[in-house]
Amino acid sequence: MSKRKKRLLAIAGIILLLLVTVLICYFLFTKKDNRNLEYDDNATTGILPGVDIDQRRKELQNMLDKSMIAFSINTSPVFLNGTAKGNLLIENPGNNAKLLRVSITIDDTDDEIYASKYLKPGTYIESVKLDKVLEKGTYNATAFFSAYDETSGEYIGQTGAQITITVQN
Numbered sequence: 001m002s003k004r005k006k007r008l009l010a011i012a013g014i015i016l017l018l019l020v021t022v023l024i025c026y027f028l029f030t031k032k033d034n035r036n037l038e039y040d041d042n043a044t045t046g047i048l049p050g051v052d053i054d055q056r057r058k059e060l061q062n063m064l065d066k067s068m069i070a071f072s073i074n075t076s077p078v079f080l081n082g083t084a085k086g087n088l089l090i091e092n093p094g095n096n097a098k099l100l101r102v103s104i105t106i107d108d109t110d111d112e113i114y115a116s117k118y119l120k121p122g123t124y125i126e127s128v129k130l131d132k133v134l135e136k137g138t139y140n141a142t143a144f145f146s147a148y149d150e151t152s153g154e155y156i157g158q159t160g161a162q163i164t165i166t167v168q169n
Helices: 003-030 053-067
Strands: 090-092 098-106 112-115 123-125 137-149 155-167
Touching: 090 098, 098 155
Parallel strands: none
Antiparallel strands: 090 123, 098 112, 098 137, 137 155
């Protein structure tokens, strides 16, 4: 086989390989979900007659507000030493409509180093002394916010935030 034919054959092989690659990528990324969904023929599009749209929006917003937990915390609090107060800046915003309790644990050891009492909506804690003395250093921790119903005290749920605690001396 001549050099020219080998070269043409190599180019044709490369083009064929590129074409196959493009086709495979096309089918992988544009493949539609093949589930056969059966829709009810008796369903009517729209809102039920007699339903107040504004009232429905208020109900849905109320449900959303109850399911969301709002909070604020300093993600990098600093403590002068292991027994000093630090600037945690924990806040339960006024629009939260939930009681909050905060628990902070060190990620590596799961040791709880701080636990608050209940915080009413619209209150904050600027600085705190930790419940356990930490040595000088930087600690990765998680602040867990547990939410409770304002009137019944019933547990609603929990969320968390990663923080980095620095003890200077």
